[in-house]
Each structure stands twice: as structure tokens, then as C-alpha cells.
Amino acid sequence: MDAVVDYLLTGDPAIRWQVLRDLADASPDEVAPERARVATEGWGARLLAEQAADGRWDGGTYRPGWVDESRPFFDAWTATHFSLQTLAEFGLDPASPEAQRAVALVRDNVRWEYNGELYFQGEAEPCINGIALTTGAYFAQDAAAIAATILATQHDDGGWNCWEEDAAAPGSFHSTICALEGLRAWEQRSGADPELTAARLRGEEFLLERGLFRRKSTGVIPDLRITLTSSPVRWFYDILRALDYFRLARPERDERCAEAVELLRSKRLENGLFRLENDHAGPTLFSMDGEHEGFPSRWVTLRALRVLRWWDAA
Template sequence: MDTTTEYLISGDPAIRWQVMRDLLDAPADEVATERARVAREGWGARLLDEQGADGLWDGGVYRPGWADESRPMYDAWTATHFSLQQLVDFGVDPADARVRTAIARVRENVRWDHAGEPYFAGETEPCINGVVLTVGAYFGEMDDSAVAALLSVQLPDGGWNCWAEYGARVASLHSTICALEGLLDWERATGGTETAREARRRGEEYLLARGLFRRRSTGEVIDPRFTMASYPVRWFYDVLRGFEYLRRARPERDERCAEAVELVRGKRDGDGLWHLENVHEGPTLFDLEEVPEGFPSRWVTLRALRVLRWWDAADPAPAQ
């Protein structure tokens, strides 16, 4: 085992089991044993502890109960929506009795503020509905309402934008990656529909035509933050998140991503690690790793290594 892997495997169970599965090809029973610890130890257990008897985390669905709703955007990561997203990232076993109790509380009690709809039915914004689909698919709580809502607001360029209802006519990479992840996860859990698959393919083409981070019209970098590794990702896009989606969605690699993958590869430091480059500011229930910007991160390193492992092993796709 090299020093990079030793560094990763010394982390929280949420990281260890994914290293065993995705980088070490450990036997399935050993991976399952390690994964079972996530709901009982470390970050996963701590996050489950934070849920209230009413099914909510920090008293709210998308924003915590104490947030100032008069503000147009309040980035706090302590409420139910982002806590469920984080449990999926941790990889808690959906069949664990403690996890089933937590999800049952959400199903039975948690309602969106704007219309009182059940959490798993989704809301109106595509970035929210994409995450809802991912969460629902992971925990076996499928509701096609969020799929219909996503398909109804896909833009002509193939992507999505949470500001479309306010007049936006071009897609946002933030909204698009959330929608793509959700559609893929729902499709794999249910079998999907051809209509949804076609919508997902159009969304993928939106990313690929831009090389994951450049404007199609001018070739300029759309936003420097898209080239910076972040974790947790929340609703934000970056190149590494784009690759994490593509490695799951496509067994082959698309050469239009070649520049972006070398961007990721070039960020590895002399010790074989990747650094946390962009923290999405806002209150959290607790810190993961307690890593400040500019320092090595187990999460970023794990994600970068499995992306490169996929890319370097995959066959190129046919020319477009």
C-alpha cells in the first residue's frame, strides 16, 4: 500500500469503505463490513445524531429554522436537504435500521415550505429536485414528481437553470450537474424512461461541448471556481464533480474532456495528494477533516484518484 492510500485509509469510515471499493478492489464482504460502520461511527453517526424526532435537521428543510427567509440566498448547510445529501456521500447503508428510522421520519413528517409537498416529491428548482432524486433513489424513496418537474424546465441548450422562472434563458453548470446526477440515479433505481434518458443525454452534451469548464462561444474559462476542487459540493459545480458524474454515467471517456482531466491530474502535489481549493462558505453542523483551503484533503484526493483511474482505464468514445 503506497503512502497516499495509507493516508486515505486512515480517515473516517465514510472514506475508508470507498477507498476499499474504488481504489483497492477489496473483497465485497470486507467493503460491506467497513461500510456498516458509517452509520455507527464517525461522521455518519454524528450526522444521524443531529436529526430531530420531527425528521428535520436544524429545524428546516432547505434552510435551518433560524435562517432569515427575507434574504434572497442564505447559504447554510445544516438543514435537512443538505444533511440527506451528505449521508448519501458518506455512503451509509440504506438497509441499516438506524438509517431506515431516519428516512421514515423524513418521509412521514418533512414537507417543503412553499406548498407543503412531501420532501421526496421535490420542489420547483432543478438544482433542488436533482438532489432530491439522488437522495430518493439512494434510500429507496422514489417519487416521479421531481422527474416531471425537471423535464418540464430543461432549456433549449440542453441544460438547466434555477433562475429560468425569473427569465434566465441559458443553462447553469450548477443546476445542470444536480439535474444530471438526479436523473441518472433515478434511472438506475427505476429503469427510467426514454424521455428522461434523452433529456439526460442532452444535458451531458451541454457539459461536454464546453469541455466541462469553458465557454462554447469564446473558449474562455466560464468561472475560475469551476477549476477548483471543493468538498462538500452542495449545489455547486466544479470540474471534479463533473467528472464524478461522467465516470458513473459513461463507461467510455470523451476526448473533449482531455484538457479538464489534465487540469485535475496537474493538481496532485509532491506527496501524491490533492488540496481543498474552494470551501463553500456557510454554517455547518460540524467540519469534515477540519481542513482549511489550500491543504491536502482526503475527500478531494479520493475523488480525484477514482476519476483518474476511470479515465486512464477507459476506452475513448467514438468521435463526435
């Protein structure tokens, strides 16, 4: 374990500070200066430098300005929405001057292509809104309108689905994890709210009663890709993303996560690392060194080890 931690600590500041906090039990005084480097060194600084004066990344909000809007399923990870998500995943300190400047530019200038609303007012799709709500909560923005939209679009089974407005239709894994992350982050920021809490718990049950990766009706795995580790997660669901959520949402553990935990554990290599198994294809602003599909990944290893640490400690 010490050798793995030492290896992870040779990575980018975005990884190092989380390793210190989550795996090495470092003191806050040790963690804080390492986290501060995210704004000025490595991937965090590089991503911040890509923001334009109008607040956008790559000329767009959800999609970059060069993408043909007639191609609805084209994935690109270079525009504002996913850049903000990535900065939050890096752990950019929201109180840093760099974060304050970047987020203010977005808040005051960036509007959704879909409905023309300002970014932190949200749009229509739960998967998109969930990520935007997570980002808004993380960077201490007023995203109450997004939370309200997510609550209004929950399905009868407790899940969410970006492509189906009928509340009686089944939810999806992908939309549900995005919505849950957003609701939990907003609840942590804005305080307890009975309606929000109830919706979040129903959403968690949607995943838990499916064992995090199986159909409720048949027990069949609907898509083998949700059993593969990925990072960054973007809008996609997988068992590692779900377990990382429940690590925070249910620290006391829920035994319905057990099969997913053991599946994750089985992926650990002899050297203690975990591979990046599923790289979500699409243009990026830059490559994160050493993060390639099929090879050991610092990001995946960090996230997997903190999940196993949570589970085994309980």
C-alpha cells in the first residue's frame, strides 16, 4: 500500500492532494498547500488557461463552438460544462482567486445553447443539470433553479432519464447518478430540505435495488460498459462512480453495494494499481499524462482505493 501511495504522489497536484487526504491521513495543514497548487500548476492551471474572456471554454457551453449541432450524439469534452466538471473533480479550491475569477465569468456571461438561460439557471436534461448542479454547489453559486428542475423531472421509479419525459418510463443509470450527485452536493451546500432529501433517497434506492449494475426485473447487466472503470466520468455511469457516491452518501455502508465492491476489488492488479478500462471517446483540450485506456491509472487507482478503504473499514 505504501508503494502505491508513493506512486500516486508522483502524479499531478490534482491527484496528490486527494491522495494525502483520502489515503495517507495527512493533516489539513499538509493537504492545503498541495491543493492550492491545482490552480497554479499542472492540469488545473492548464485548464484554467483555456478559458476565454467571455467565460467559455472552446467557444461553447455544452458543446464547443465548432461542433455541428445537427450531430446530436457527438461527444466532445472541451466546452464549458465539462471543463467546470473537471475543475471540480480536480478539487480546485473554490476560494482561490483563480476559481473566483473563472466561475464569475461563467456566472455572468455563459448561457446554455438549449434555452438561452445563464449557466447556473440550468437547462432541461437531468444528466446535464445534475452535473451543473454539482458544479454550482461546489463553487458556491446560486443553482436553486437547477435543483428545482431536477426534482420536477424525477421518474416514478425514483430514477431520472435524459431522453424520456414520461414519468412512468424507467429511469437510467447514467441520468440518475448525475442527478444524485447534484442533489447531494446541493443539499450539503444549502442545508436540509425534506423534498430534496426524499427525492435523493428515492434515487439512491433506484440504484441500490439494482445492485448498482443489474436490471431490477431480470438481474441481467444491461450494458457491460457500466462494469468498467472510467475517468473522467463525464455523463457516464459505472460501478466505480456509483460506489464513490455511496462512500459519501452512506458511510455506514449498504450491503446491496457488496457485489459491486467485490467486482471492483477483482480488478486490482498485482502491483496494487487499477486500470483505466473505458476511456470515453471524444476530443479533449489536452491529454492527462499516463491516463490511457488499458493501462494503470492514477485517477482510477485513487478512487478505487478510497472506495475499498471505506468499505473494509466498516
